[in-house]
Amino acid sequence: xTSVAERAxxxxxxxxxxxxxETGVPPEGTFAADCFTDVSMPHWRxxxxxxxxxxxxxRELHPFPGxxxxxxxxxxxxxxxxxxxxxxxxEGQNWYCREQIAAEVNTAGEISEARVYCTGDWDEAVQTEHxxxxxxxxx
Numbered sequence: 001x002t003s004v005a006e007r008a009x010x011x012x013x014x015x016x017x018x019x020x021x022e023t024g025v026p027p028e029g030t031f032a033a034d035c036f037t038d039v040s041m042p043h044w045r046x047x048x049x050x051x052x053x054x055x056x057x058x059r060e061l062h063p064f065p066g067x068x069x070x071x072x073x074x075x076x077x078x079x080x081x082x083x084x085x086x087x088x089x090x091e092g093q094n095w096y097c098r099e100q101i102a103a104e105v106n107t108a109g110e111i112s113e114a115r116v117y118c119t120g121d122w123d124e125a126v127q128t129e130h131x132x133x134x135x136x137x138x139x
Contacts (some may be wrong), residue, residue: 009109032110079105
């Protein structure tokens, strides 16, 4: 996925991924049928062996629509790496997490492999404590 012509496929794959993360509804062609996904959380690790399982796993772990702020997208030889934060409302609270996904994109523009790294979900108490204890240099 390194040619200029293939850049459009990567851009489409990134846009589909962000739409799915925000809405919970994956646009057609987001994941390859045989997509392998490896998810690492602070104290757990899960793997899914298909696009359908990836979608179902996200729905089970994080069914809440919300907002995604993309920090950076970097193209790789076979796809992209995206760093982002998510914010959503659940159980009367505003929640937050940061994630990074390294994705491989096939010639059809679908994500064929994803390695997901998540900080875990921070409720308002954790966000308040963090803001009190840490002064970030960048958002």
